[in-house]
Amino acid sequence: MTGFSSFDLLPPILAAIEEAGYTTPTPIQEQAIPHLRDGRDLLGIAQTGTGKTAAFALPILDRLARRRVRPGSGQARALILTPTRELAAQIDASFATYGRRLNLSRAVVYGGVGQYPQVKSMGRGVDILTATPGRLLDLMNQGFVKLDRLEIFVLDEADRMLDMGFIHDIRMVISHLPVERQTLLFSATMPKEIAHLAQGLLSDPERVEAAPSATTAERVEQKVYFVDKGDKRAALIHLLRQESLTRALVFTRTKHGADKVVLDLEKHAIEADAIHGNKSQGARERALSRFRSGESRVLVATDIAARGIDVTGISHVINFDLPNEPESYVHRIGRTARAGREGVAISLCDATEVVFLRAIEKIIRIPIPVETQHPHHSEVAATARAIAAAPVQPQNRYARSSRPSRSPREPGAQERTQRSRVRADQPSAASPAAQRSAKPRSAPQPSAGHAPSSARPPMARRKRVD
Numbered sequence: 001m002t003g004f005s006s007f008d009l010l011p012p013i014l015a016a017i018e019e020a021g022y023t024t025p026t027p028i029q030e031q032a033i034p035h036l037r038d039g040r041d042l043l044g045i046a047q048t049g050t051g052k053t054a055a056f057a058l059p060i061l062d063r064l065a066r067r068r069v070r071p072g073s074g075q076a077r078a079l080i081l082t083p084t085r086e087l088a089a090q091i092d093a094s095f096a097t098y099g100r101r102l103n104l105s106r107a108v109v110y111g112g113v114g115q116y117p118q119v120k121s122m123g124r125g126v127d128i129l130t131a132t133p134g135r136l137l138d139l140m141n142q143g144f145v146k147l148d149r150l151e152i153f154v155l156d157e158a159d160r161m162l163d164m165g166f167i168h169d170i171r172m173v174i175s176h177l178p179v180e181r182q183t184l185l186f187s188a189t190m191p192k193e194i195a196h197l198a199q200g201l202l203s204d205p206e207r208v209e210a211a212p213s214a215t216t217a218e219r220v221e222q223k224v225y226f227v228d229k230g231d232k233r234a235a236l237i238h239l240l241r242q243e244s245l246t247r248a249l250v251f252t253r254t255k256h257g258a259d260k261v262v263l264d265l266e267k268h269a270i271e272a273d274a275i276h277g278n279k280s281q282g283a284r285e286r287a288l289s290r291f292r293s294g295e296s297r298v299l300v301a302t303d304i305a306a307r308g309i310d311v312t313g314i315s316h317v318i319n320f321d322l323p324n325e326p327e328s329y330v331h332r333i334g335r336t337a338r339a340g341r342e343g344v345a346i347s348l349c350d351a352t353e354v355v356f357l358r359a360i361e362k363i364i365r366i367p368i369p370v371e372t373q374h375p376h377h378s379e380v381a382a383t384a385r386a387i388a389a390a391p392v393q394p395q396n397r398y399a400r401s402s403r404p405s406r407s408p409r410e411p412g413a414q415e416r417t418q419r420s421r422v423r424a425d426q427p428s429a430a431s432p433a434a435q436r437s438a439k440p441r442s443a444p445q446p447s448a449g450h451a452p453s454s455a456r457p458p459m460a461r462r463k464r465v466d
């Protein structure tokens, strides 16, 4: 008997959950499953790490297994649309775990690999199809996938989809769905575009919300190390040599930066792999499985690549570069402290990044403790932070002053810009678009020649990674 018994799910599903070791539903499962069992549409504000996959997978499996229908060729009964191939593979694996006693058919469709096996798996139609938008549309256009008999549609990580430029593809997929269906939309944040999309897509939805992202941050022991830019690699090596660090996920802002860090670690005899959008599917999967099995203790990743990583037992998240979108920080550190565990997040912050640090502290609503007891402590960076944190003198903009007008490059000016744009009282509700606009225009670039990808306009169509 587990806490899942009250959901009235089929016994083979309850047995599979028990075998997976789940005893208590997570808050999003607690809230969402009863509505989904009732056939309602759902708007879920939740990010990866909250248990949202089981929140939708369990009732979907239940519904499909209670009323078995043989799908026609190329047809799917349930479609889960997700932004990255890692997430697609992970979601499919979750359906396999929870549905292992049900004998329902599944297929997973994503780009970056040959389409033939996917076309073949759709030949007889499937109960559950998990897909990324680009490849799904390709296969639909070629007539290999048909969605006109779809019963359940899940749009996962909608805000990320928007961010990655998939919105047009999504609308195209939606235009092929039957009107009569159950629809679920999950998003970590609710920018205007997603709210608008949800309005057109969902019919009288129930709205459920997992604990806001800031609570994830509270479970993680966070520290900031002030270092000079040139000392970052030495500081990282110093950290990685500590024994308490059993499995570390290191974040860099750029793909090139991730490769450079891995090369450097290898020179110092530290096994590490990089995972990012320029790596082939095979290389990503190898890196992930080496990391999962403990063969390599360190995985270096960019934000987008890491979004799909579900590895338990990550003891440390290390921010080699601070993210320039504060929300990414919360996503990053949420990779440790998964499913109720504790974890440590360490940020290496140089003087040019204190502005990012301030923006992060605003959304998590706590100052991150500074660790000075390490060989690479930088007083320059520490001072830059102290200056950035100093209150700004109010200025009378009509008064003539002999002081030259404040340049936007000055820390105080950056602070003012942020203060006026970031709503400190509603940190987790601030949309990525709002947070992007909160980014000071003059924010220092992390490493010369490699502008962060998020510097592009929010709606710009980005390079696909699926």
Ligand code: AMP
Pocket: 021, 022, 023, 024, 025, 026, 029, 047, 048, 049, 050, 051, 052, 053, 054, 310, 312, 338, 339
């Ligand atoms: P998700 O948010 O779906 O990516 O899930 C995050 C992690 O939590 C996954 O590793 C799941 O296997 C795990 N998980 C999901 N639901 C539960 C639960 N009720 N109890 C324990 N672990 C869970």
